[in-house]
Amino acid sequence: MPTVFTHAVVPLALAVAVGRTRVSPRLAIVGAVLAVLPDADVAGFRFGIEYAHEWGHRGATHSIVFAAICAAVLSAIWKDARSLVAFAFLTLSMASHGLLDTLTNGGLGAALLWPFDNTRIFAPETPILVSPIGRNFVSERGLDTLVSELWWIWLPCAVIALVGWGVRRAARSWN
Template identity: 55%
Template sequence: MSHAAIPIAGALMLGRERLSVPVIVTGIAFAMLPDADVIGFGYGIDYAASWGHRGATHSLLFAAISALVATALIRPEKYLAAGLFLFVAMASHGLLDTLTNGGLGAALFWPWSDVRHFASSTPIAVSPIGVANFLSDRGLKVLQSEAIWIWTPLVIVTLPVWIIRSRSR
């Protein structure tokens, strides 16, 4: 659920002068989009397959191609800022997943490697798959973990930048 925090923080820090509303909204969607790969379970795609959960859609290449296509379609005033924002928004998903304490890791370097990666430290509680499973005691523990390891650091970094930018206007 906290994947959207990265582009929200980025948008607050960069501001509307650099990012349009369509770019910000696309970035928030991009941050969550890689998990759409769970629909593959219903089609018999194995978790560990290239197109399984945390596979190709969690790769840096998928993020780069998606950012390029979206930037071309949105046609923002500031192509470079928008493209980088969208890339970071989607790439952050796989990178955050490497910090979780469960699952198979993320295939960051697909298609060159199907190896699933974890960070050297995995402090974030892995989220259960499915809304029903998320609305449970385990889901509450995940939210607490994400508040500590994702939201708190982002607030610490974002708030001063946002205050400085607000005062300079």
């Protein structure tokens, strides 16, 4: 899995790309929280839930359907999330977690298609180093993971944010 802060980068970059008139700063922060939330499934280890179980790590909570359900619940109870754009943004924010996990070189893959299929999926290419957990993070491997994430996630997200910002700025100057 990528590091917790890297998961949050994707929705923040998307929010910058589309602008605060479509995705408010509050919505962007909630999107960043949702992007991190799927890894709460590691709590299942303490309750005897095996990694490979559908509710184990990288299981159901990493799926696109689970992301859409969470976004729908938020849209139902939070006024700021009651638009198609907000729903789509929140769904994409949370779904980005599982999608990023499929790009890592470790673990079992992510159950992106749950509840229709519990198969753990990896992307055809897995360029992102899987993050070491706990005390092992502060190590040479942890540093290598951060460099991998900077190259494969942070840099593309920065480009997406800057291009979106630039397009919006250019469109304003043409009007």
